[in-house]
Amino acid sequence: MSYWRPLIGEPALGGARLAGGWCHFTHVERIRRNGDRAVVPISDVPKHVMDRLTSPRDVLAGMAMNAPRIMGILNVTPDSFSDGGLFDKPDAALAQARAMAEVSDILDIGGESTRPGAEPVGLDEEIARTAPVIKAIRAEMDVPISIDTRNAPVAEAALEAGADLVNDVSGFLYDGMMARVTAEAGAPCCLMHSIETPVTMQDDPVYEDVVLDVYDHLAECVAAAVRQGIPRSKICIDPGIGFGKTLDHNLALLRNLSIFHGIGCPILLGASRKRFIGTIADEPDARGRMPGSVAVALHGVRQGVQILRVHDTDETRQALSLHMAVTPGM
Secondary structure (H helix, E strand, O other), rough: EEEEEEEEEOHHHHEEOOOOOEEEEEEEEEOOOOOOOEEHHHHHHHHHHHHHOOOOOOEEEEEEOOOOOOOOOEEEEOOOEEEEOOOHHHHHHHHHHHHHOOOOOOOEEEOOOOOOOOOOOHHHHHHHHHHHHHHHHHOOOOEEEEEEEOOOHHHHHHHHOOOOEEOOOOOOOOOOOOOHHHHHHHHOOOEOOOOOOOOOOOOOOOOOOHHHHHHHHHHHHHHHHHOOOOHHHHHEEOOOOOOOOOHHHHHHHHHHHHHHHHHHOOOEEEOOOHHHHHHOOOOOOHOHHHHHHHHHHEEEEEOOOOOOEOOOHHHHHHHHHHHHHHHOOO
């Protein structure tokens, strides 16, 4: 089996448009698990692969995928790694939603911390944290909303309250009913790669090849969701930066982000304020990692990532606006 990584270039050089978006490529790196790597022109890439790499992605939760979109993180939890306890009261959550909606394309509401070592939250508690906030946001705003959960009852309650998208860090592997709930609601979803659960995911994670292993895992998650009634056009994927990965794993995934366009779905990048940024930047305080988070987000945009999941929405929007304005062809 071969894997194909588009090598993003200058639009002036021509070539193909990546996923119907703002990036172009004339060559692709062909990768095989035996270690064989070769750079080949797009004329040597099989047609079915080029179709996956170049086909415009469908509108997702009301968002066109022809430009980068910002997903604002709103954790209504007491213990999330960077904003725990800030927005766990309904009034504070709604005020933050109002502020983030001014610059965000979608809001991601989470009621269970998935930081390394986090313990599970009871279903009733997770629903009580998220559904009322979603209902209040929906009553006041038209902004798309996603529910960040691994649990089908929580997703179902959130969809009933007005959520538009299900964002599951387990890729629908934690709760066997998640795909059914999502399919029956006709909702789009985001499937993320992780190993184990938040409690154990950082206990010496090992891969044969982290980029190819994550690719295969996500491709199978997408195929399984399609088999359970969710159209591929309603699925986006997330390589799961920081979830069951070491610093080197995270960097390898970031350097090779464009390979995931081969799965044929929009890509979500969630690296905001994560520990690897603090390690590289020598910033132990998660809330002090905004500059590094923006740098990683813009790197994702240069690799054609369609959705940026971030805490610092204002700063990311400003940086993104400037980046798109000064970059040729964007």
